[in-house]
Amino acid sequence: MTDALGYIRDNYNYWVYVALMMIGFYAMIGHGNLLKKVVGMNIFQTAVILFFISTSAKRGATLPVVSLEANAHPLAPEQFMNPLPHALMVTAIVVMVATLGVALAVLIRIYRTYGSFEEDVILDRM
Numbered sequence: 001m002t003d004a005l006g007y008i009r010d011n012y013n014y015w016v017y018v019a020l021m022m023i024g025f026y027a028m029i030g031h032g033n034l035l036k037k038v039v040g041m042n043i044f045q046t047a048v049i050l051f052f053i054s055t056s057a058k059r060g061a062t063l064p065v066v067s068l069e070a071n072a073h074p075l076a077p078e079q080f081m082n083p084l085p086h087a088l089m090v091t092a093i094v095v096m097v098a099t100l101g102v103a104l105a106v107l108i109r110i111y112r113t114y115g116s117f118e119e120d121v122i123l124d125r126m
Contacts, residue, residue, distance in 0.1 A: 013054055020047035032119040034110065038103045045096045049089050056085040 008015065020043055027040020064080040107117065114122045 014051070017047045017051040017054070020044075020050070034107055034117045034119065034122075036117075038100070038107060041103070042096070042100055045092070045099075049092050049096070052085045052089050052092075056082040 024040045024042070024044030024047060027043065028037050031037060031040070058078075058081055061079060061081040064083055110122065111117060114125045116122060116125075
């Protein structure tokens, strides 16, 4: 039992990301309010981005910048952090912000047309 608690304690950040994903997923599936669905989608996307960024972190690792000095000795690849998840997540953040902006613009149009964010009310008024 101690090993399981140690595993949970050592990887608590992943448990937080899973909890955030489930909160966002519940908000998207469990609510009839479109604004709550958009907020849930944003929480879910943020959890995914945090998860991918945390996969590139290593204890004791350094940035992948190599010195070209004559007396510099070569370093092993496992001493460097992986920059690829960071580069990919910058793109994901841009997509997330664009998606949020479009979703909010659509929600404003829906509210002006139907006067509500509730799915049931919108379907009745269609």
